[in-house]
Amino acid sequence: MLPVVALVGRPNVGKSTLFNVLTRTRDALVADLPGLTRDRHYGICHLGEREFVVVDTGGLTGDKEGIGALTARQAEMAISEADIVALVVDAREGALPQDRNVLAALRRRDKPLLLIVNKVDGVDENHAQAEFAAFGFADPILTSSAHSRGVPALLEAIAARLPPVDPDAIAAADAADEGIRVAIVGRPNVGKSTLVNRLLGEERVVVSEIAGTTRDSIRVLLERDGKRYTLIDTAGIRRRARVEEAVEKFSVIKTLQSIAAAHVAVLLLDAKEGVSEQDATLIGHVLDAGRALVIAVNKWDGLSTYEREQCRSSLSRKLDFVSFSTPLFISALHGSGIAELMRAIGRAHKSATREFGSSELTKALEKAYESYQPPLVRGHAPKLRFAHPGGSNPPTIVIHGSRTRHIADGYRRYLENFFRKRFKLEGTPIRIAFKESENPFAGRKNELTEKQVKKRKRLVRNAKKR
Secondary structure, three states: OOOEEEEEOOOOOOHHHHHHHHHOOOOOOOOOOOOOOOOOEEEEEEEOOEEEEEEEOOOOOOOOOHHHHHHHHHHHHHHHHOOEEEEEEEOOOOOOHHHHHHHHHHHOOOOOEEEEEEOOOOOOHHHHHHHOHHHOOOOOEEOEHHHOEOHHHHHHHHHHHOOOOOHHHHHHHHHOOOOEEEEEEEOOOOOHHHHHHHHHOOOOOOOOOOOOOOOOOEEEEEEEOOEEEEEEEOOOOOOHHHOOOHHHHHHHHHHHHHHHHOOEEEEEEEOOOOOOHHHHHHHHHHHHHOOEEEEEEEOHHHOOHHHHHHHHHHHHHHOHHHOOOOOEEOEOOOOEOHHHHHHHHHHHHHHHOOOOOHHHHHHHHHHHHHHOOOOOEOOEOOEEEEEEEEEOOOOEEEEEEEOHHHOOHHHHHHHHHHHHHHHOOOOOOOEEEEEEOOOOOOOOOOOOOHHHHHHHHHHHHHHHHO
């Protein structure tokens, strides 16, 4: 495995900003708000020919209960698996008792330590070094992560402390495959993080009864039954009218980006609350992105027989517009239905990425046209001549013919359902694109020959004599 460098410290010292600078991404959500990061966030830093994993952690507050304690547990897990631990402090606020407490706890871990004095822009560097001299580091690294200042010196210090190169680990890292990217989306507090932890078999992300615990999109690799997956735990999305904080708005944007980057989106519903307007909006986002859809109804174990019947009836009525995705009933807390959920994800991904041939699509189109022809347009029936594939994820079928611009939406839906049934596609939308055949003689004037002109004049004279 690649070496691991964990960024730790108290809240709001710039760990997430530094993570984005080192990984050259914007994966970590950044805002001037203490306690924004709660889960472990992993990324790759490329240091010449060397690579190492950077772990962004939540701020250590010293709380023994609540979200602070859960965040601290995630940071402790990151420290345990790290080869190098980087303590990040704030040069503007100076050395605080919280920093000293974190440092004392890190020294008990017996890990290689780095001291990163961040936010030195606008601060006397000599004063900053003197402020943290009592921490006992001979070479503290002064940085300004917001302006990428001091990053080269930080990378040199990390390179000097990295363990020797393991060729087998590098080969394994190069061969690593993200596999099927699965975005788990839904409203707040429906059990998305609980489902991720259940699939992984460990406490990978913070789980709390407080709605909105997850604020960032967390990617986690999973290997199950010989297949690779990348699980993306996303923040819960509420109705737009209820979204007031800027951080929550950024969380929504990150969730929508995760849907676009995924192969399959798993919409998690609360069995006790059923399908809300916000759930339908989320399904609309998934369909607009063209992603395969799996609908999972969570907390099924807590319903009575009557409540289950009512829930099934409500789902059948409200999810009729996505009839290609059959709801699955699971319990993320107890693990029931998880195996069927993973099989449904595999089937949806296989359907969404299936490759078609032009001949089989054309034969299916001919069969569909024979079974039901499109309505007449000004007394003429649109002609559908042939079809060919236009892409995958979602499957796109391009149909060529005449008068296709006048084909009704109802006939488009008929073709989608026909292709889905014909090729046994499950859990994926299908896009139909019509192409109007061009008239090769359009705009061309038929020029008469000299002989034809004389004949025409002769016919005109004879007609006048009569």
